[in-house]
Structure formats: C-alpha cells, structure tokens
Amino acid sequence: MVLNYIWIAFFLISFVIAIVRLGLYYFGYPQYGGLEIFPEIMKAAFDMAKSSVVDISFALIGVLTLWMGLMKIAEKSGMINILAKLIGPFFHKLFPDLPKDHPSVGLIMMNFSANMLGLDNAATPIGLKAMESMQELNPNKDTAFNPQIMFLVLNTSGLTLIPVSIMAFRYQAGAADPSDVFIPILIATFCSTLAGLITVAIYQKINLFDKVVMAYLGGLFAIIAGIIWYFTSLPQDRIGPVSSLVSNFILFLIIATFIFHGFKRKINVFEAFIEGAKEGFDVVVRIIPYLVGILVGIAVFRASGAMGYLESGLTYIVGLTGLDTSWVPALPTALMKPLSGSGARAMMLDAMANGKADSFAGRLACIFQGAADTTFFIVAVYFGSVGIKKTRYAIPAGLIADLFGVIAAIAVAYLFFPVK
Structure with a gap:
C-alpha cells in the first residue's frame, strides 16, 4: 500500500512541478523551464520503459x-538442506515461522x-x-509473510x-586511494543492518537477547572485526585486488561445491541445471511489469x-542552521x-566527476552507496515475483534501516575524512 502511494506521488508531484515551471516560463522566467519540459519528461518515461526491459x-x-x-x-x-542445518539454530530464532530444515x-x-561479498548478480537470483x-508456506498469498519481511x-x-x-x-574516477572508503562503508552498512534487524524484531516480538542469537551475533562481530583487522594490515594498494580475489574465489568455490556434491550424490547434474534454468526465464517475465512501473516513476x-x-x-x-553543508551534494545518492540502484550509482559517479573523487562529497556518496540497498526496488522485485501486494510494515522498516545507514555514513565520513 505504501509503495502505491509513493508511486502515485512520483507522477503527481512531477506533473505539478512541470506545470509550475511551464507557467513561470510564459510569465517571463525562462530560467525555470521552457517548452521542452513535457517532451523531456515523456522522453525520460519512454527511455526508462525501454531500458527496464532491454x-x-x-x-x-x-x-x-x-x-x-x-x-x-x-x-x-x-x-x-546441509546449509540450512548449519545455520538453522540462529535462523530459527530470526525466522520462527520457517521449519528448521x-x-x-x-x-x-x-x-x-553473496550480499556481504558485494556479489549483487549472485544475490538477486x-x-x-x-x-x-518462503511463499510456499505463506498462508495469505497476496500478503507479506513475517519471514519474508525479515528477509x-x-x-x-x-x-x-x-x-x-x-x-x-x-x-576509474581517479581517486588517489580507491579503497579509503572500505572501513567507513563496513561500519555504516553494519549500523544499517542492525537497525533493520532490531526494527523487525520489535514488530515480530523476536527476542534478540536469546543466548543462541547472541552467540551467532557475537561470532558475526568477531568475523567483521577479523576482516577489518586483516584488510587494515594490508598495504592500501592491495586491499582492492585481494578483496576481489577473495570474493570471486568464494563464489566459484560455491559453484564447484554444488556441482561436485551433485556428482557425488549421483544425480544428473546437467539436467538439474537445465530444469532450474528454465525457471529463471519465467521469473524475469513475472517481474518485468514491476520493474517498468517503479523505474519509470523514478x-x-x-x-x-x-x-x-x-x-x-x-x-x-541546512545552511540556515549554520551547519556544514559539505555533505549535501552527496545527498542525491542517499x-x-x-529507489534505484542504477540511479544511485549514477548520482555517486556524478559526485565524483571532474576530479572530485577525493572530495568530501565524493567519498560520502560512495559510503551512501554502500550503506544501504534499493528498498523500493527490492520490494517491487522480490514481492512482485511471488505476487505479494500487501507489504505491511516492510517498507517503513526498510526505510528505518536506510535512515540509520545514512546517519552512520555521515558520521563516519566526518570521522575518517574531516572537512578542512
């Protein structure tokens, strides 16, 4: 329902602003617009509709x-099933409505x-x-199920x-040290995730102080601390190559393990692959209308x-408050x-353009980009792929996580890259 109102707002606000700009043009203020306003809007809509599909x-x-x-x-x-058993005790606490196995x-x-390794192409499918x-267990097929919201x-x-x-x-933007945002992003995205987890846990009355949850979260803290320690011990010019190697090694290891385990269990691995691959095409066909709708609105x-x-x-x-406005040029990314991963990426690149990669706004835009994900896009695609129309509190909870990510990003940016 929230997504419905936001989508409507995209068009109605855009129409009102375009009318006002056109009126100002006719009343002698050409700097606010011109006769090309509506053609540009429609061109953007048609171009995005095509881009959404093609x-x-x-x-x-x-x-x-x-x-x-x-x-x-x-x-x-x-x-x-093996993976489910390994992580089962922790996930059973966060997803109590899902059977353990x-x-x-x-x-x-x-x-x-896959998300933690920055492997978006693997994470989405x-x-x-x-x-x-999870939709197989959902008692109301058009309404978001508690585990689906947490996920x-x-x-x-x-x-x-x-x-x-x-x-x-x-x-690519010419940063002197491309990896200098690594630790700030890690801190900001962890704050965002923790905020999202706590918000949903409150809604769903999940006890995060349970000893099992605390044990797994403690292990996660230890892993993150170890990663931070390892990468901070590397020379600056090695962080990017090493992280890329580790990410893609783990990804290919997963693929090889799946195939080897299938061979070991004596299943027809290739036929199983073809059977699953056919489902991929069907999923894309189902989500195209959702993609076109949300991206055209943006x-x-x-x-x-x-x-x-x-x-x-x-x-x-912000200027009226007397506060520093150095962070505002990076705000379009946040x-x-x-709304849109590609749109945010474009905003990030714009903030770094013309030699501004090492500016405060350029670095902050990168931290914003890594501190959260595309809430409305994920809602549209993930829920749309299984026909869920009633999202309940999923969007507000996601936006709370995004908000904490933005706040944390600004804080760590000022901490790591003080404005002179």
Missing part, C-alpha cells in the same frame, strides 16, 4: 538462468553471503528463489563486507526537476538509493 530485464535473464540452474543442483543434491533457510543464508520458497528488510539494509564495485568506480520524478529542487531545498535548510 538493459535490465534482458541482462537479468542470463544471470537468473545461470543461478536458478545452480540452485536446482543444490536443491536436488541436498546441499541446501526448510530449503528456504539455506537459500536465505546464501543470499546474505538466490534471493528470488528464497522468496519463492527483505535485511536485504534492504545492504550489509556488504567487501564493496568491490564501489572501489572499482573510485579507481525517471519522471528526476526529469521534472523534482529531485534537483529537493537537493537545493535541503542545502538551503535519496536515490532506496
């Missing part, structure tokens, strides 16, 4: 086909692992498979231990000038992130 959905077919096939191998070989538990764990698996909010918090792509973009909002006015207004308001 550039995003078609590109997603190959990735989904590959990973749905691999997931079917894991499912038929029993590998997912249900296949979705292993899929959820694998999705989180696994996440879709996990959502589909989605933890996804929107964007926990990333190794932000390989962001460091790569910083290198494109219209941007083309009308609403996003630009929002940024200018925020700069003015505002766009819950």
Whole structure:
C-alpha cells in the first residue's frame, strides 16, 4: 500500500512541478523551464520503459538462468538442506515461522553471503528463489509473510563486507586511494543492518537477547572485526585486488561445491541445471511489469526537476542552521538509493566527476552507496515475483534501516575524512 502511494506521488508531484515551471516560463522566467519540459519528461518515461526491459530485464535473464540452474543442483543434491542445518539454530530464532530444515533457510543464508561479498548478480537470483520458497508456506498469498519481511528488510539494509564495485568506480574516477572508503562503508552498512534487524524484531516480538542469537551475533562481530583487522594490515594498494580475489574465489568455490556434491550424490547434474534454468526465464517475465512501473516513476520524478529542487531545498535548510553543508551534494545518492540502484550509482559517479573523487562529497556518496540497498526496488522485485501486494510494515522498516545507514555514513565520513 505504501509503495502505491509513493508511486502515485512520483507522477503527481512531477506533473505539478512541470506545470509550475511551464507557467513561470510564459510569465517571463525562462530560467525555470521552457517548452521542452513535457517532451523531456515523456522522453525520460519512454527511455526508462525501454531500458527496464532491454538493459535490465534482458541482462537479468542470463544471470537468473545461470543461478536458478545452480540452485536446482543444490536443491536436488541436498546441499541446501546441509546449509540450512548449519545455520538453522540462529535462523530459527530470526525466522520462527520457517521449519528448521526448510530449503528456504539455506537459500536465505546464501543470499546474505553473496550480499556481504558485494556479489549483487549472485544475490538477486538466490534471493528470488528464497522468496519463492518462503511463499510456499505463506498462508495469505497476496500478503507479506513475517519471514519474508525479515528477509527483505535485511536485504534492504545492504550489509556488504567487501564493496568491490564501489572501489572499482573510485579507481576509474581517479581517486588517489580507491579503497579509503572500505572501513567507513563496513561500519555504516553494519549500523544499517542492525537497525533493520532490531526494527523487525520489535514488530515480530523476536527476542534478540536469546543466548543462541547472541552467540551467532557475537561470532558475526568477531568475523567483521577479523576482516577489518586483516584488510587494515594490508598495504592500501592491495586491499582492492585481494578483496576481489577473495570474493570471486568464494563464489566459484560455491559453484564447484554444488556441482561436485551433485556428482557425488549421483544425480544428473546437467539436467538439474537445465530444469532450474528454465525457471529463471519465467521469473524475469513475472517481474518485468514491476520493474517498468517503479523505474519509470523514478525517471519522471528526476526529469521534472523534482529531485534537483529537493537537493537545493535541503542545502538551503541546512545552511540556515549554520551547519556544514559539505555533505549535501552527496545527498542525491542517499535519496536515490532506496529507489534505484542504477540511479544511485549514477548520482555517486556524478559526485565524483571532474576530479572530485577525493572530495568530501565524493567519498560520502560512495559510503551512501554502500550503506544501504534499493528498498523500493527490492520490494517491487522480490514481492512482485511471488505476487505479494500487501507489504505491511516492510517498507517503513526498510526505510528505518536506510535512515540509520545514512546517519552512520555521515558520521563516519566526518570521522575518517574531516572537512578542512
């Protein structure tokens, strides 16, 4: 329901702003717009509708086909059940409505692992498979199920231990030290994830002080501390290459393990892959309408000038308080992130353009990009793929996680990169 109101707002606010800009043009204020306003808005809408299918959905077919096939191998070989048993005690506390040995538990764990390694292409198809698996247990098929909400909010918090792509973009933008945002991103994204977990736990009355939960979270803290210690001990120019190597080694190790385990269990591995791969194409077809709807709404909002006015207004308001406004130019990345990953990426690149990669705003935009994930996009795709229309408190909880990620990002940016 919330997504419905937001989607409507994209178009109505854009229409009002465009009308006002056109009126100002006719009353002698050409700097606020011109006759091209509505053509530009419609061009943005049509271009995004095409891009949603051609550039995003078609590109997603190959990735989904590959990973749905691999997931079917894991499912038929029993590998997912093995993974579910390993992490079962912890996940049973966070997802009490899921049976302990249900296949979705292993899929959820694998999705989180891929997200932590910054492997978005692997995480999305696994996440879709996990959502589909949980939907089998959902008593109300059009309404979000408690475990689905917990899973989605933890996804929107964007926990990333190794932000390989962001460091790569910083290198391309000419940053003197592309990996200097590594630890700030790690801290910010962890704050975002913890906020999302606590928010959903309060809604669902989950006891986070349970000894099992505390033991697993303590282990997670230890792993994160170990990662921070290891990467801070490396030379700065080695952090990016080593993290990339580790991420992709683990990813290929997972693939090889699935295939070997399937061979060991004497299943027809290739046929299992083909069976699962066919499901990948079907999933893409189901989510295309959701992709087109949300991305066109964002494109219209941007083309009308609403996003630009929002940024200018925020700069003015912050300036009135007497506070430093150095962080405001990076804010479009944070505002766009819950809406569109590609849009936020474009905002991040814009903040680093023209030699600004090492500016405060350029670095902060990168931290924003890594501190959270695309809340509305994930809601549209994950829930849309299984036909869920009533999202309940999923979006507010996801936005709370995003908000804490933004606050933490600003705090660590000032801590690590003081404004002179």
